[in-house]
Amino acid sequence: MAREVVPRPGVETMRAADADRHKIADQLKAALEEGRLSLGEYDDRLREVYAARTYADLLGLVADLPKAGLSAADVNARRLAEARRQARRMPLALQVLWTIWASVVAVNVAVWFLVEVTVAGHVYPWPIWLLAPGAALFATTIGVQSIRRQQRR
Structure with a gap:
């Protein structure tokens, strides 16, 4: 029996590849090294990374983490700069x-x-x-x- 083709509303529903899982695992490792995650959190999230099927599953695991190398001051400065830019617009x-x-x-x-x-x-x-x-x-x-x-x- 043929499977019904359902149109996909966005990228989040697309299936993730192993390369995508490795990138997210690298982001988690960088967060662990920067002290943003405890070893237990890292272990739990890493397990979920390799069990993830879609991009939404993967992106949810790093949504609360800034990019590697950014401090809280950097993140706050970028947020304030963006707010000022929007205000001047x-x-x-x-x-x-x-x-x-x-x-x-x-x-x-x-x-x-x-x-x-x-x-x-x-x-x-x-x-x-x-x-x-x-x-x-x-x-x-x-x-x-x-x-x-x-x-x-």
Whole structure:
């Protein structure tokens, strides 16, 4: 009788290979050497590593361990740096608005330059009027970022 083929939702359900088990065992050994695991914990987890069938089984055994060579201070510093990076990140709506504004400015300046070069005499620099919506967008961005900063405190 043929087995029914079931679509797999993710990598976690895929079967692990011996090479994958060896990599996880090496991570556990490094954690033991760094003092993150006791000998008993190492032994228990190692047994589970070689009994694991899927990636989810394997990844669960090292989920609470940092990468080898990282101290708690390193992990904390990386976490804080990532939080600061996320805090500085502009909301998607503002990124879209800035992109649209920059595109409109670029097209207007290019057209103005072509007209200035091809027409005899001086042509009024109409792209300067695009500074007003740019200033409004800048003020909005500053306001949104300061509100977000206050909400995080």
